Amino acid sequence: MEKRPCKNCRRLIEISPQRPNQLFCNRKICQRVRKNNWQKKKIVSDEAYRQNQDDAQKRWLDKNPDYYKNYRENHPEYTEKNRQKQQERNRNKRVMCHQKSIFSEIAKMDVSRTKNPIMSGMYELSSAQDPSIAKMDVLIVDLSSISVSYAKKNVKIE
Ligand SMILES: [Zn+2]
Structure with missing residues (x-):
């Protein structure tokens, strides 16, 4: 029987004729990765699917309004990491804006300067x-x- 490495854990899997396109082994973690990959592709390619997922998430959040608040309270290290990442994004954005304004100032200067x-x-x-x-x-x-x-x-x- 043909064997190929699992796309997630690299363990060899036996390819059965019933599932010739199998890329992941049957371990729980690898099946979860397979499903996540599938979902990511589906969200990008399928507008209706994406809308459906959004709606489902909104409905769920309506029923669990304190979910994010509780999550943040129970995972302070996650919240702190996120806060730092956001600060870094803001910093990068400021630098980009500053550079852009310098470039546009230079562009506005006397045309003779191009020579x-x-x-x-x-x-x-x-x-x-x-x-x-x-x-x-x-x-x-x-x-x-x-x-x-x-x-x-x-x-x-x-
Ligand atoms: Zn695997």
Whole structure:
């Protein structure tokens, strides 16, 4: 008889002719994984099924209104973990928003900058190779932007 490893626990299962597509062994945990996988696919692919599941969950929650409250009270470590994850998501979102606003500010700046993105002015210079140096002392440099045509005439670039 043909054998193949269970998709969950990797134990070899004997494939019977009655169930040629069997992917999981008969252990309880593996059958639960199989069912969860099936359900996840079904929820994505079947609108009616998803609606049905939502409705069933709502009905159940109506009958058990304190379920989540009790769960949180009985699983403080779960609640704490969730809270930390949410804080991290919020932090990431803030960073993303900040970056987006910087990019849109840059995009709004003078069109001439597309030719020469570095404008004259004061810049903080820090080491890209060694970030610890950058933390200790930041060099302030005064950069003067010159046009390429001026540079070609007056500055020898080696
Ligand atoms: Zn298994």
